[in-house]
Amino acid sequence: MGSESVWLRPRKQERQTLTLGRIVAEAVALLDEEGAARLTMRRLAERLDTGSTTLYWHVRTKDDVLDLALDAIFGEVPVPRPGPWRAQVSELLAGWRATLLRHPWSVGLLDRPMMGPNALGRTEFLYATLAAAGFSGADLPAAAHSLATFVTGSATTQAGERGGAAPPEHLRDHPTLAEHGLDHDWDDTFTRGLGYLLDGMASRVTRHSHGSGQG
Structure with a gap:
């Protein structure tokens, strides 16, 4: 390259x-x-x-x-309609993940520079949505990067496990992982994890907003 x-x-x-x-x-x-x-x-x-x-x-x-x-x-990823920032981010990332999973080869290429119009357009939408929600300064790229890493990591892990999970006997020394780590609903796991991220981000924006108001 x-x-x-x-x-x-x-x-x-x-x-x-x-x-x-x-x-x-x-x-x-x-x-x-x-x-x-x-x-x-x-x-x-x-x-x-x-x-x-x-x-x-x-x-x-x-x-x-x-x-x-x-x-x-990336042009297949729907651009969300106007609405609350959390709903827009959730819709964007869900579409992003679904697209990567429809094209499993793509997860092995995500380290490439993404300078095409479709990738840049979706990234611009994510940044603009977060900026409108109140993220600024170093918080803005940190929030966008955290969300992008979450969706790509989730898709990469799921695509990698399509070949089959480890057999139970292989995990006999790892009981918690055997019980909870492998046999789960991928869609539910993604939705819950994204919710955890957005909860923390929303809390940070609220604290900063109140703090600036007090000044």
Whole structure:
């Protein structure tokens, strides 16, 4: 990933025989079916029924394709309608998590720079919603980062356990984990955990608001 990001290069003129949108859509389909390890420029060109030269006109590398595909699925995350800040944040993060789980390959790419318009748009919405709720200064990025880390960590853990949980006999020396740690409802666990985070954040905003009012 040492080359310049696809988002920082001038966009080339579309060729009638192949569009960037079609390339990205086919890449997402391939990734959904087989995962990131199986994605190659040659296989993508074959699926598009075109030559590699034509494909390279639009995208230089596999990294370009992955960045474009990752941003494309962020476009599936619904932007919440106006409402209370907690409801908006909860809706945004629930949609974010659902999208990652629909595309399990994406959780392995979340360390990539997210500079595409869809990812930036959702991140902007999160920051703006928190700012309107009263978060400011260092509290604003801390709150946004905590929420983003929670949703990506939750999706990554759930996607990683789709291969099966550890058998009970493997946990005989860890009784609490055996009883409570593995067999749970993922949706409920996510909702409860997000509620804990938002409770703490709401409390902090309330304290700061009262404190500034007293000054």
